[in-house]
Amino acid sequence: xxxxxxxxxxxxxxxxxxxxxxxxxxxxxxxxxxxxxxxxxxxxxxxxxxxxxxxxxxxxxxxxxxxxxxxxxxxxxxxxxxxxxxxxxxxxxxxxxxxxxxxxxxxxxxxxxxxxxxxxxxxxxxxxxxxxxxxxxxxxxxxxxxxxxxxxxxxxxxxxxxxxxxxxxxxxxxxxxxxxxxxxxxxxxxxxxxxxxxx
Numbered sequence: 001x002x003x004x005x006x007x008x009x010x011x012x013x014x015x016x017x018x019x020x021x022x023x024x025x026x027x028x029x030x031x032x033x034x035x036x037x038x039x040x041x042x043x044x045x046x047x048x049x050x051x052x053x054x055x056x057x058x059x060x061x062x063x064x065x066x067x068x069x070x071x072x073x074x075x076x077x078x079x080x081x082x083x084x085x086x087x088x089x090x091x092x093x094x095x096x097x098x099x100x101x102x103x104x105x106x107x108x109x110x111x112x113x114x115x116x117x118x119x120x121x122x123x124x125x126x127x128x129x130x131x132x133x134x135x136x137x138x139x140x141x142x143x144x145x146x147x148x149x150x151x152x153x154x155x156x157x158x159x160x161x162x163x164x165x166x167x168x169x170x171x172x173x174x175x176x177x178x179x180x181x182x183x184x185x186x187x188x189x190x191x192x193x194x195x196x197x198x199x
């Protein structure tokens with residue numbers, strides 16, 4: 001199953017193992033709002049004196065989820081983990097490439113070539129079960145226009161994996177604003193990506 005070229009027909013789905021404490025948010029419009037409410041209720045459980053903060057968090061999540069859905073996003077995982085009271089902020093966006101966003105039936109090395117840019121580390125990797133992928137890693141300074149309050153650089157790692165027997169690409173985009181722990185978080189992202197498998 002490691003050689004995606006052995007597939008004669010497209011897989012029905014994909015599977016992924018994520019850490020406990022990562023909340024899965026479906027991005028389809030009919031499911032999105034229910035998930036956002038459930039996540040906000042979970043995060044603000046026992047906190048009754050911050051309704052405005054909760055409302056702002058829900059609005060920001062909705063905006064993020066809508067933008068991700070427009071770009072082909074199907075699921076968004078958000079870390080709710082904390083260590084010593086400090087949130088381990090990170091997320092994973094799973095998306096399927098919109099038509100014509102990549103060359104039709106592109107090979108992995110062609111995906112990697114398209115991703116090359118200054119400041120990006122682009123490599124070819126072999127995911128144990130899902131096959132070959134183009135992996136990119138980059139770091140971005142905070143956007144002054146971003147109203148979420150993040151003042152730290154964001155580290156992003158994305159894996160682009162051709163979906164067997166199709167011309168589409170599945171992309172796993174991990175990101176974290178925890179700059180001092182970026183190395184450890186990237187190790188975690190790599191470990192999650194290695195669990196990807198086709199169903």
